[in-house]
Amino acid sequence: MLRTAFNAQRRTFATQAAESLLPKKYGGRYTVTLIPGDGIGKEITDSVVEIFQSQRLPIDWETVNVTGGEDSKEGVKEAVESLKRNKVGLKGIWHTDVSRSGQGSLNVAFRKELDIYASLALIKNIPGVKTKLEGIDLVLIRENTEGEYSGLEHESVPGVVESLKIITQYKSERIAKFAFDFAKKNGRKQVTAVHKANIMKLADGLFRKTIQTIGAEQYPEIVTKDIIVDNASMQAASNPQQFDVLVTPNLYGAILSNIGTALVGGPGLVPGANYGREFAVFEPGSRHVGLDIQGQGVANPTAMILSSALLLRHLGLNAEADKLSDAVYKVIKDGKTTTRDIGGSASTKEFTQAIIAELNA
Known part of the structure; x- marks a missing residue:
């Protein structure tokens, strides 16, 4: 078994x-x-x-x-x-x-x-499948309904397209609670928020801060971390064993799920x-x-x-x-x-x- x-x-x-x-x-x-x-x-x-x-x-x-x-x-x-x-x-x-x-x-x-x-993706090595890296066991939880996938874009003038990225506190809070609830129920020890708050200080800053606040106030027994998405991509490809539960906005989750999938x-x-x-x-x-x-x-x-x-x-x-x-x-x-x-x-x-x-x- x-x-x-x-x-x-x-x-x-x-x-x-x-x-x-x-x-x-x-x-x-x-x-x-x-x-x-x-x-x-x-x-x-x-x-x-x-x-x-x-x-x-x-x-x-x-x-x-x-x-x-x-x-x-x-x-x-x-x-x-x-x-x-x-x-x-x-x-x-x-x-x-x-x-x-x-x-x-x-x-x-x-x-x-x-x-x-x-969205939940279970990224884990399966015995019998040869891969370059072993010991991968991470869960990727992705907010499914907003971010860059809000679907709000238009061509304001010919050759100029505006695409709106939407991040709300309400949806950030509920995906945070989902991620921490998952971690708690499944014996996971760490939740890491993936963001680009160094550039998108308002939108991704809100997502990052919300994850940190929910973790600190409601789930003190779980370690809360955060990582910039480009660094997360590099770390996922080189040292994925460090991650436990990743929680991300929509687009970043789509990218990281594909990186993780290739690894296993x-x-x-x-x-x-x-x-x-x-x-x-x-x-x-x-x-x-x-x-x-x-x-x-x-x-x-x-x-x-x-x-x-x-x-x-x-x-x-x-x-x-x-x-x-x-x-x-x-x-x-x-x-x-x-x-x-x-x-x-x-x-x-x-x-x-x-x-x-x-x-x-």
Whole structure:
């Protein structure tokens, strides 16, 4: 069993959703919104569906097929309505075409519409995956709804674009409390705020000060630190073992999650979740669409499967979540049936079948 090595991914995760908000169907079954997304999204969510069916887990899927090529407002509407009914979702990544002027990110619009404000990425070495650095075990918590991703930009005159970065005390306070609550519940000792307050003294200064104040006044047992984002990037690449919990504004979290993901073996390995006051959506912690390998059957579904284990834990199905995570780690550690991104030759389907075989062993 690999529970000791991965205990940080097995505890009850900080979430603002009360158990009473989790819907149950007749007979004790949950309905969960399934949003495959773009690129390899359907391939890796199909792995989860196949595994859940094989184990007869009490999950019924309400599938919403929305792609990033659609208009943001119309494309997100159906997914939002489904989440409002079900409260819980499993989601692939939507692709945002940067060449299409005026098209916003569906991912950002979706999170803002449901106020899913806290993004969680679990960045940790997995035994069996060879990496240059070992001993990495950091949690990245990212504010999901404001900062540079506020979506407030316009062309004031031809050739001059103004883009507004929004940082508020209220949202800084709630992401700070989420980060410290997570640290406290999961035995973490340190929370580090990532900022650029040396330049953006008002906006990032407010974020930094808020994290420091919340830590000092409400969580004195947890060490509170802060670090400038460019130094954080260098330190993450050279000495990531020093970090425990990182809490960041939106853009910095996006950058650091990708650095961390590269350190532990790639985007196919990092699970993630997004929490709000009423809703929880589980998706890979590194938000890569995988358009370059779409349809080839070689995608690594580990991140999505481990994200689905977080979903099970969120629903209170802890034993099922532990069993699923153990099976994934066992298959990877054995190294006999792994996908090519981590040195194997197995297809997505073969890897999924290996996990099912381990679950049934």
